[in-house]
Amino acid sequence: MPASFELGEEPLLARANLDRADQVRKNPERLRAGWATARVLLVDHSGQYGVTEQGTLGWVPAISLGAEPVADAVFLALQVVDGHEVDSWALRVEETPDVFGEARSGAHRLPADEAGLLATALGMLNWHRTASYSPIDGDPLELVQGGWLRRNPKTGAEEYPRTDPAVIMVIHDGADQVLLGRQAVWPERWFSTLAGFVEPGESLEQCVRREVFEEAGIHVHSPHYLGSQPWPFPRSLMLGFEAIGDPADPLSFRDGELGDARWFHRDDVLQALGRDREWNGTNTDAELLLPGSISIARSLITGWARAPKP
Template identity: 40%
Template structure:
C-alpha cells in the first residue's frame, strides 16, 4: 500500500513540550515541508524517485499554521515540521509543487509518510476551525495535533473516517467493477463506502455492495489498509465472494457496473475503453491482487 510505508517516528511524547515548535523553528537543521493548497515542492532524486524538497525554517513560518510531524528513525535524528503557506508568499517554483495523489506512490518511505501526515493534518485543521460545542473559533495546541476552544476549554482531535473498499468476485472468479456518478469517462473501480455508526467493517462491506449493485456477498476477508487524507479517511481493503451476479444499480450513485474476467480487463485497459485508479490508491492494489500481477495502465484520476 503506497501510503502505508511511512517510516517517520511520530514522537507523540514531544507534542506537549512547552515551546516545542518555537525551538524547532529556531533550529536550521529542522526540515520543513511547505504546503500550498495541498501541494509540496518535489524533485527527482538520484534513484529516480520523487523526493520532497525540504527547507530550513524561515521567519514567515511564525505567522503560519505549523505542526510538528515527527523525527526520522535515527537516534537524535532530524525533526520534520509542516508549514501551510499562501501562494503569494510561498517559497520555490510553483510549477514544482505536486499533491500527494500525483506523487505519493513514487516517493520513498520517509517522504511518503511525511507528506501523508502533513496533508491529513492540514486538511483537518482547515475544516475544523470552530468548536462543535459552542461555535467559538478554536486554536491549535500540542504542536498542531489538537485544537482547543478558549471559550469552553474543550479539546478536539484530528478525525479519521473509516471506509471499506472491496474487490468482489463471482463463482467464475470474475471481478466486479463499477463507475460511480462523477467518474471520468471510461473510469471504473471496485466498490467502496463509509462505515456507519454501530457497524462492523465486514457488515459495512456487505451493506455497501448490496446497496450499490444489489449483490449479496459472503467470505468477507481483510486484505490491507492505508490512510487516505482526502480529506480524512482510512481505507480498509477487503475481498468478498458474490452469491449472485445479477446487478441492480443504485440510482444517483452508480452509472455502470459489470463483471470482468482477466482477459476482458486486460483488453479493455489496453484499448482505452477502461480506466482504472492510480497506483497510489488501494483500489488499484485490490484490482492487481485479483489480477495476479501489476497492470500496465496510464496514471489517471477517475473522478472528473
Template identity: 40%
Template sequence: MENLPLARATVDPDAVARTRPGLVTDLAADPGTRVVLVRQGRVATKDGALDLRAPADVTGATWDPERLAYLGRDESGRYLALTLPETLGEERDLDGVPVQEDAALVSLVEGLEFSHLRDVGDVLPDRDAGLATTAVSLAAWHARHPRCPRCGEVTEVIDAGWVRRCTADRSLHYPRTDPAVIMAVTDAEDRILLGHAAHWPDRRFSTLAGYVEPGESVETAVRREVAEEVGIAVGQVEFVASQPWPFPASLMLGFRARVADGAAAEVRVDGVEISAARFFTRAALGEAVQEREVLLPTRSSIALALIEDWFGGSLR
C-alpha cells in the same frame, strides 16, 4: 499485500514530545529541522521525493502555530509541516507584485513544484510518503475545524499541531479519521466487479467503496455498500490491508468479498453513486485496459492494489 503506497511511514512520530512547551518554536529555530511545505492539499516535491527545506530556507515564512505541525523524528533529524495560506500570492498590485507582507515567501513558492499525493504517493521514498501523508492529513483537519463543534467558538492549536482547544469552553478536539471500506468483489467464476462512479471521467472503473456507518462493523459495511450500489448480496468478507487516504480524512480498509452462495450476480446499479458496473474476467480486463476502454485508479490507491492482487500482476 504489503507496502501500500501511503502506508509506508518510517519516521518515529515522537508523540510524547508534542506537549513540550516551545517545541515548535525550537524546531523553527533549529537548522537541522526539515520542513515539509503543504499548499492547497499538495506537497512540495523535487525529483520524485519531498523537497524538504531548512527553516532558514523558507524565506518570509511566519511560524504561526496555526500552520505548523510536528511530524516526528528519525536518525536524520526532526520534521515540521508548514501549511501555506490558501490565497498566498493572489493579491497583487498594478505591476503584478505581491502586495502581501509575505512577498518573499511568494517568490520561494513560485519556484517550487507542488504535487498531489494521488499522483506521487507511489513514487515517494518510504520516509517521504509517510511524512507527506501525515502533513496533508493534518492540514486538511485544521482547515475544516477552525471552530469548536460544541459551542461554535474559535479554537486554538496546541500540542505541536495535534490538538485544537476551544478558547471558550476549553474542550479539546483531535484529528479525526473516517473509516471507509473498499472491496474487490468476485463471483463464483472468479470475475471481479468494477464500477463507474457517476462523477468520474468516462471509462474510469474501480472497486466499490463507502464509509462505515455508526453502529456497524466493517464487514457489515462491505455487504451494505455492495447491496446498495449494485444490488448484489455478499457472503464471505476477508480483510486484506489498509492505508490512510487523506482526501480529506479517510482510512481505507481493503477487503476481498465474494458474492453470496446462491445469490444472483446480476448488477443493478443505484444510478446515483454508481452509474455503471460489470464483472470482468482477467482476460477481458487486461484487454480493456490495454485498449484504454477501461481506465483504472492511480497507483497510489489501494483500489489498484486490490485489482492487481486479484489479476495476479501489473495492469498499468
C-alpha cells in the same frame, strides 16, 4: 474461513516507518528548540506541495518562516536527515513554490517515508481547515501539541484529529470474475473497486454488504479484511476487504453513485495490469483502465488477479 488471497505488497501510502514523536509534540520548549534546524512542507489549499527537481518533497528551512514555530504549522515526525535528527512540519499557505506536485498524480514517485509524511500532512491540514471553532459553542480553538490537538482556552475542552473510516472492497465470484464499477463522472473504461463510508452503529463487515447492495444492487457474503491505507482526501482511512458475489445476479445502480459496473474476467484484469497504465488517459484503445498505484484499490485488484487460482 480465511481470506482467499493476500495483498501482494502494502499499499503505497501505508509503507512509511515514521517516528511521530508524541513526546516531542507535547513539549513546547522542545518544539521551539528544534525549530532552528527543522524543515517545513508548504501545502496550498488545493493540496499541491513543493517538490524538488528530482520529484521528492520540497522542504523549506523552518527558520526562513520565523524564529519560532509558526502558529498554524503541524508537527509531522522526527527524522534522521544526513545523520542528524530533524523535526519535520507542514504548513498551509496560499501558494506553493513554482515547482509543485499533486498527491493523486505524483505521490507514487515518492520514497515510502515521504509518501507517509505527505499523507499525514494532507490529513492533518485538511482536519484543521474545518476545526478552527468549537463544535459545542463556536468559540475559536487554539492549536497545541504541535497541531495535534485543538483546545478551547476558556473551557479546556479538547478536539482531536478526525479520521473517517471507509471500506473499499474487491468483489469476486470465488473463481475468475471480479466486479468493478465506474462513477458516473469518470471517463469511459475507467473502473475501480466499490467503496463507501462506515455509518454509526455499523460494523465494517455490515458496511461492506450494505455499500455493495446500495451501489450495485447485489448481495455479497464472506467479507474478509485484507489491509488498510490512509487516504487524505480529505481525511479518510480506507479499510480493504474482499467479498463474494454472484455474477448471475442482476446489477442495479440503486443510489446513483455508479454510472456503470461490470464483471471482468481475470485475464482481462491481468492484461490491464500488464500494460502498466494508470488513469492518465494515454491509452485510449484500452478496454479497461485501472486505478493508479497511489490507491489501495490497485493493491486489492492486483492481489486478487495475481493470486493462485482456487
